[in-house]
Amino acid sequence: MSQIHIMNLQLPYCFCFFLLLQLPFSTNGQAYTNVSLGSSLTTVGDLPAWTSPSGEFAFGFQQVGDAGYLLAIWFNKIPERTIVWSANRNNLAQRGSTVQLTADGQLVLNNQSGTRIWTRPELGGSGAAYGAMLDTGNFVLAGQAGANLWQSFDEPTDTLLPTQNLNLGGELIAPYLEKNYSDGRFKLILQDDGNLVMHTTAYPLTTSIFAYWTTQSSIGSGHQLIFNQSGNMYVVATNGTILNPVFSNSVPSQDLYLRATIDYDGVFRQYVYPKTASGGKRWAMNWTTLPNSIPSNICLAISYSAGSGACGFNSYCTLGDDQRPSCRCPPGYTFSDHDDDRKGCKKTFISQDCDHPSQEIDSFEIRDMPNTNFPYADYEVFSPVDEDWCRQSCLSDCYCDVAIFIDGKCWKKRGPLLNGVTDPSLRDKALMKVRIANWTAGSSAKKRDPSALIVTGSVLLGSSIFLIVLSLLGIYVFFTRWNRQKRKVIPQHHVIRDMNLQNFTYNELETATGGFDEELGRGAFGPVYKGTEQSKTTTAIRGTKGYVAPEWFKNLPVTTKVDTYSFGILLLELVCCRKNFEINAREEHQTVLADWACDCFKEGKLNLLVEEDEEAMEDMKRVERFVMVAIWCIQEDPSLRPAMKKVVQMLEGGVQVSVPPDPSSFISSI
Numbered sequence: 001m002s003q004i005h006i007m008n009l010q011l012p013y014c015f016c017f018f019l020l021l022q023l024p025f026s027t028n029g030q031a032y033t034n035v036s037l038g039s040s041l042t043t044v045g046d047l048p049a050w051t052s053p054s055g056e057f058a059f060g061f062q063q064v065g066d067a068g069y070l071l072a073i074w075f076n077k078i079p080e081r082t083i084v085w086s087a088n089r090n091n092l093a094q095r096g097s098t099v100q101l102t103a104d105g106q107l108v109l110n111n112q113s114g115t116r117i118w119t120r121p122e123l124g125g126s127g128a129a130y131g132a133m134l135d136t137g138n139f140v141l142a143g144q145a146g147a148n149l150w151q152s153f154d155e156p157t158d159t160l161l162p163t164q165n166l167n168l169g170g171e172l173i174a175p176y177l178e179k180n181y182s183d184g185r186f187k188l189i190l191q192d193d194g195n196l197v198m199h200t201t202a203y204p205l206t207t208s209i210f211a212y213w214t215t216q217s218s219i220g221s222g223h224q225l226i227f228n229q230s231g232n233m234y235v236v237a238t239n240g241t242i243l244n245p246v247f248s249n250s251v252p253s254q255d256l257y258l259r260a261t262i263d264y265d266g267v268f269r270q271y272v273y274p275k276t277a278s279g280g281k282r283w284a285m286n287w288t289t290l291p292n293s294i295p296s297n298i299c300l301a302i303s304y305s306a307g308s309g310a311c312g313f314n315s316y317c318t319l320g321d322d323q324r325p326s327c328r329c330p331p332g333y334t335f336s337d338h339d340d341d342r343k344g345c346k347k348t349f350i351s352q353d354c355d356h357p358s359q360e361i362d363s364f365e366i367r368d369m370p371n372t373n374f375p376y377a378d379y380e381v382f383s384p385v386d387e388d389w390c391r392q393s394c395l396s397d398c399y400c401d402v403a404i405f406i407d408g409k410c411w412k413k414r415g416p417l418l419n420g421v422t423d424p425s426l427r428d429k430a431l432m433k434v435r436i437a438n439w440t441a442g443s444s445a446k447k448r449d450p451s452a453l454i455v456t457g458s459v460l461l462g463s464s465i466f467l468i469v470l471s472l473l474g475i476y477v478f479f480t481r482w483n484r485q486k487r488k489v490i491p492q493h494h495v496i497r498d499m500n501l502q503n504f505t506y507n508e509l510e511t512a513t514g515g516f517d518e519e520l521g522r523g524a525f526g527p528v529y530k531g532t533e534q535s536k537t538t539t540a541i542r543g544t545k546g547y548v549a550p551e552w553f554k555n556l557p558v559t560t561k562v563d564t565y566s567f568g569i570l571l572l573e574l575v576c577c578r579k580n581f582e583i584n585a586r587e588e589h590q591t592v593l594a595d596w597a598c599d600c601f602k603e604g605k606l607n608l609l610v611e612e613d614e615e616a617m618e619d620m621k622r623v624e625r626f627v628m629v630a631i632w633c634i635q636e637d638p639s640l641r642p643a644m645k646k647v648v649q650m651l652e653g654g655v656q657v658s659v660p661p662d663p664s665s666f667i668s669s670i
C-alpha cells in the first residue's frame, strides 16, 4: 500500500523524467506538417509523435503510469506535457498498440492483437487524403479538396484551446482524477436549448444529474461557445451577438499558452503557461490559474437530494486558501479509499445499537463542527429548542448520525450524509455523533482522560510509524540490557543517539504552537501548549521552551522509580513529537519498513523484527504488546487512540490489549 503511495508521490518527477527520456523532442526538428497516408505510430520503442510545425503541440501516445497508453494531443514544449485531448481515455491502449493513417484514409487505433478499437472519420464516409497536427492544437483529417473531414477540436475531452468553439450539444467531461483521465463526475455542456450548463453526472454513467452552474439567459438563443485567441470565452447567438460572457480574462496569447479545462474537482478553470522564460516575467514557469473559476465555490454550489455533493458521501468539502475545494472526513470517519478522496468517508466506529440504546448512551459523544452543514438527509426537525437539547436528542437516538443546529432549530440526519460543506458563510453547527474510543477489551470505555490530549497532539504531530514501532522495540531491547547491567542512571545521550531522535528547535515549536500562545495545562515534565497546525484540530505540544528532548531528559525525575514502561512512554512521546509532517522520498525506506512491521504483526511473525536479539525472542508476547500499543497510538481517528493512563496500563500488561484495527489504511494515507 505504501509502495503505491510512494509511486504517486514520485509520479510527477518520474513521469516528466520518463517523458524527457522517451520524447527527446521526438521529431529532431522535423516538422510533420502533413501526415501522409500509411504513416503510423506505435507504443513500442521511443514513442515518436506527429508534431505541429511550431513544435508546440504533438499527437501520439502518452503513457499513463502502468495502466497503458493514451492516444493524445499535448503541449509539447513544456516539461509537463499537459494533455489537451485524447481518443481512448476510458480504454487505454496496451503495449504493442498502433495508430495508423491507413491507405484508404482512416485514422485507426489498433490494439496489440490488431483489432480496431477507435476509427475516424466514422466508417462509411470517404477517407482522408492526409492528416495534420496544426499549431492551434487541432489534429485534422483533410479530404482531397482540403476540407476537414474530421478534427479533434470537434470532439473535445476536458479541455478547450483558444479558437476551439463548442457547438450545440458539445460537452466537456472532467477526468476522474488529476492523473486518471477516464470519464469523471462532472461535465460542461452547451445544451441544445442554447444554455451552457455544468452538471454532476450519475457516475459511472455520464448522464446529467444536477446542474450546479448555468448561463440561463442564453436559453433559446444560444448558438455557440466561443473561446477566442485572447482568452475571452462567451456564448453567442446565431447572429454573433454576445449573450453571456463566461471568462473575461484577456491575455497576450503570443507570450502565453492558454487552455480552459474542467478539472476533476468539477471546476472550470482557465490556465496560462509562459511560452518562454522571458515571456513569463509575470508568471511562474508552470500552469497558473486565471481569476474567476466557475463556479466560484463548488462546495456550496452542489446541493441536491440524490447524490453525494461536491465530495463523496459522509465527507465534507471546503475551499482552501488557494480557492480549490478539498474533501475531508468528519471526526470519527475515515476515507473509504485513501487514493481517491472523492469516494467518500466511512465510520471508524460501530453504529449505535438500536436494540439496547440505553446501555449505549454513555458510549457516544458529540463533536462540534462549526460553519458546517449536510443539506438534505434529514429525517426530523425540532423548533424551538436549544443546542444542548439538540445534542441530547441526537445522542439518545440510534438513527441520528449528526444534528445540525441553527437559530433554535435542530435537524437530525442519518447517513450516508450528503452535500457536506464547511464554509465561513454558514452559521450552521454540525454536531457529529461518534463512539467514544473502546480500545481495551474487557474494560469499559470511560470519558476521555485529559491527558489523552497529549497523545492526540503527539500523534497528530508525528507520523513516522516506523520510528514508533522501532523505538518501542528499541526501548525493550535497551531496557533488558539496562536491567542486566543494573545501571541506575539513564544514559540519556546514548539513548538519544541510538534512537536517532531529532530534537525540536525552539523555532519549530514556536511555529507549531503559534508562539506558545495557549497553555492548556501543566504535566509532570512541563507545560502543555495548544498546537496550531493546518489540521486546525486542537493539538498539544508538550515541553518547555528551547530544546525539548534534552529538557525532558533533564527534568526526568531520576530519583523516583523509573521503570521500563514510564520511560518507554516518555520515549514514545519524544518519537511522536518528532516534527515530521511530510514523508518524502528520502523516507520511502522507512515507510516500507513500517508497512513490513505491520504486516509482520498481522501475520504473527513479529520475531522477524527482532531476529537478532535472543532476549527479545524469549519474550515475544511483550514485544507484541508493545507493537499493538504502538498501532493503537497511531490510529488515524484520534478518538480511537488510548489515553496516556491506558498506555501505561497496557504497556505494563495490567490491561489486556485488544487487537488494533488494520493500520495499513493509515500508512497509505501518510
Ligand SMILES: *[C@@H]1O[C@H](CO)[C@@H](O)[C@H](O)[C@H]1NC(C)=O
Residues within 6 Å of the ligand: 033, 034, 036, 129, 130
Ligand atoms: C499533404 O499531402 C497531400 C496528399 O499527399 C497533398 O495533396 C497536399 O498538398 C499536402 N499538403 C501539404 C501542406 O503539404
Ligand SMILES: *[C@@H]1O[C@H](CO)[C@@H](O)[C@H](O)[C@H]1NC(C)=O
Residues within 6 Å of the ligand: 111, 112, 113, 114, 115, 117
Ligand atoms: C483487442 O480488442 C478486441 C476487441 O475489443 C478484443 O476482443 C481483444 O481481446 C483485444 N486484444 C488484446 C490483446 O487486448
Ligand SMILES: *[C@@H]1O[C@H](CO)[C@@H](O)[C@H](O)[C@H]1NC(C)=O
Residues within 6 Å of the ligand: 064, 067, 176, 180, 181, 182
Ligand atoms: C481511473 O479510475 C477508475 C475508477 O476508479 C478506474 O476504474 C481506472 O482503472 C482508473 N484508471 C487508471 C489509469 O488508474
Ligand SMILES: *[C@@H]1O[C@H](CO)[C@@H](O)[C@H](O)[C@H]1NC(C)=O
Residues within 6 Å of the ligand: 228, 229, 230, 231, 232
Ligand atoms: C476576443 O473577444 C473579446 C470580447 O468580445 C474582444 O474584446 C477581443 O478583441 C477578442 N480577441 C480576439 C483576438 O479576437
Ligand SMILES: *[C@@H]1O[C@H](CO)[C@@H](O)[C@H](O)[C@H]1NC(C)=O
Residues within 6 Å of the ligand: 221, 237, 238, 239, 240, 241
Ligand atoms: C441577434 O440575436 C439576438 C438573440 O436572438 C437578438 O436579441 C438580437 O436582437 C439580434 N441582433 C441583431 C443585430 O440582429
Ligand SMILES: *[C@@H]1O[C@H](CO)[C@@H](O)[C@H](O)[C@H]1NC(C)=O
Residues within 6 Å of the ligand: 284, 285, 286
Ligand atoms: C510554480 O513554479 C514556482 C516557481 O517555479 C513554484 O514556486 C511554485 O510552487 C509552482 N507552483 C506549482 C503549483 O507547482
Ligand SMILES: *[C@@H]1O[C@H](CO)[C@@H](O)[C@H](O)[C@H]1NC(C)=O
Residues within 6 Å of the ligand: 363, 438, 440, 441, 442, 443, 444, 445
Ligand atoms: C468494548 O469492546 C469490548 C469487546 O470488543 C466489548 O465487550 C465491550 O462491551 C465494549 N465496551 C463498550 C463500552 O462499548
